[in-house]
Amino acid sequence: MAQALSQARHLETLAHRMNTSRAIALSSAAAFGTQVAFALITLRLFTPQEVGEFSVISQIGFFWMTLALAQSQLSLLANQHMPAHTAAQHAWRASAWRGLALLPVAALAVWFSQLAMWPTLMWALLLAFCQMGWMLAQSFTLRVDCAWQQAAVRVLPPLTAAATALTTALAGASFGWSGPSLVLSALAGYAVGAAWLVPALRARASHTSSNAATDRPTQADPRSAALRMVHTLVDALLATAIILVWQRLYGAEETGWMSALLRVLGFVPAVVHMAWAQVALAHGRSTTSPWWLGLGGFACVIALGLSCAVALYQGWLDPRWHGVWTYIAPLVLWQGTACLSAAFSHRPFQTQSASAYSWACIALSAFQTIALLAPIGLVPSIDAEQHMAGFAGVSSLGLLGLTAWMAKR
Numbered sequence: 001m002a003q004a005l006s007q008a009r010h011l012e013t014l015a016h017r018m019n020t021s022r023a024i025a026l027s028s029a030a031a032f033g034t035q036v037a038f039a040l041i042t043l044r045l046f047t048p049q050e051v052g053e054f055s056v057i058s059q060i061g062f063f064w065m066t067l068a069l070a071q072s073q074l075s076l077l078a079n080q081h082m083p084a085h086t087a088a089q090h091a092w093r094a095s096a097w098r099g100l101a102l103l104p105v106a107a108l109a110v111w112f113s114q115l116a117m118w119p120t121l122m123w124a125l126l127l128a129f130c131q132m133g134w135m136l137a138q139s140f141t142l143r144v145d146c147a148w149q150q151a152a153v154r155v156l157p158p159l160t161a162a163a164t165a166l167t168t169a170l171a172g173a174s175f176g177w178s179g180p181s182l183v184l185s186a187l188a189g190y191a192v193g194a195a196w197l198v199p200a201l202r203a204r205a206s207h208t209s210s211n212a213a214t215d216r217p218t219q220a221d222p223r224s225a226a227l228r229m230v231h232t233l234v235d236a237l238l239a240t241a242i243i244l245v246w247q248r249l250y251g252a253e254e255t256g257w258m259s260a261l262l263r264v265l266g267f268v269p270a271v272v273h274m275a276w277a278q279v280a281l282a283h284g285r286s287t288t289s290p291w292w293l294g295l296g297g298f299a300c301v302i303a304l305g306l307s308c309a310v311a312l313y314q315g316w317l318d319p320r321w322h323g324v325w326t327y328i329a330p331l332v333l334w335q336g337t338a339c340l341s342a343a344f345s346h347r348p349f350q351t352q353s354a355s356a357y358s359w360a361c362i363a364l365s366a367f368q369t370i371a372l373l374a375p376i377g378l379v380p381s382i383d384a385e386q387h388m389a390g391f392a393g394v395s396s397l398g399l400l401g402l403t404a405w406m407a408k409r
Helices: 002-045 048-069 072-078 084-101 103-113 117-144 147-175 181-202 225-265 267-283 290-313 319-343 354-377 384-407
Strands: none
Touching: 002 048, 002 147, 002 225, 002 267, 048 084, 048 103, 048 117, 048 181, 048 225, 048 319, 072 084, 072 117, 072 267, 084 103, 084 117, 084 181, 103 117, 103 225, 117 147, 117 181, 117 267, 147 181, 225 267, 225 290, 225 319, 225 354, 225 384, 267 290, 267 319, 290 319, 290 384, 319 384, 354 384
């Protein structure tokens, strides 16, 4: 009798896990399509100068948010022993204090970008804190297991951003308004996503995690706070340095070409991580091979790159965007290998190797930083095409090595 009940419970858990994975995958795909639409709107209705400046501001906000979180959203998923509401409250309070402490660092990044200090810093702060709430809300909804919330928290923010961008662009064309349309659109989307964290922050009583199961494989995030902070710091610095170095060396237009394509292609590894790795952490192992997920994501990146090439060749985009041509191949290779790495990123937390994983990521970021900064001192200097080819090559080889290591765990 006990064995029959155990088997029934196991089948019920598997069915629930499959439904959750399906919901997350479909909602992530819908969110991905909406984000691509937002990127296409920016290409069609805004100039490379506007996109380049928005990329700098949003990247500073992303750097600020990432460093303030210190991977709290992953710990919220991996540490199943703590109730979801309590974990979310602790994560938000700690992240908010870190965010305030990082204000001078964000100001330094704004100064380096050579954009106007106070408006840029204000927009970056708003983007950072709203995006921080959205990231924690996604992990929280995975823990509390409400399917419609899991879908809505992923779909509605990019949908809001795309609708706001289109509305402000049309309003600008009709009434001559020239405000920060792209920043306002992104802020509206992040604010909608952060609203899903409000129930967790308002909860007073402790709630038991609804998805606890006796057959869950042992998993945890045993990394020290210092290691998580260092890991987050090097990732955030690298992601921000790519945009700032391009802005500094090659100007806003070249930055707009590179960052717009990176924004489109970078959605795919992000979706792989959200729809696969995060679900695996929240609900345990799955029988699906991560290799198939990673290769499928790689194929999607290639398809998007080819679609962009066709759009440029057929003249569907404004001629001012023809500079994107030189970035297609290296960014496809880089983001394709990032899909492979994302498909295995849950493994270290399930095999008690999370600390080693962080050190491996830190080492990879160091090599990427060298590849990014080395051309600055070269005489004669190399052009943007050669610079990106070298950086993407180093990044791709490093990600392949990291994937192979995680696959053996």
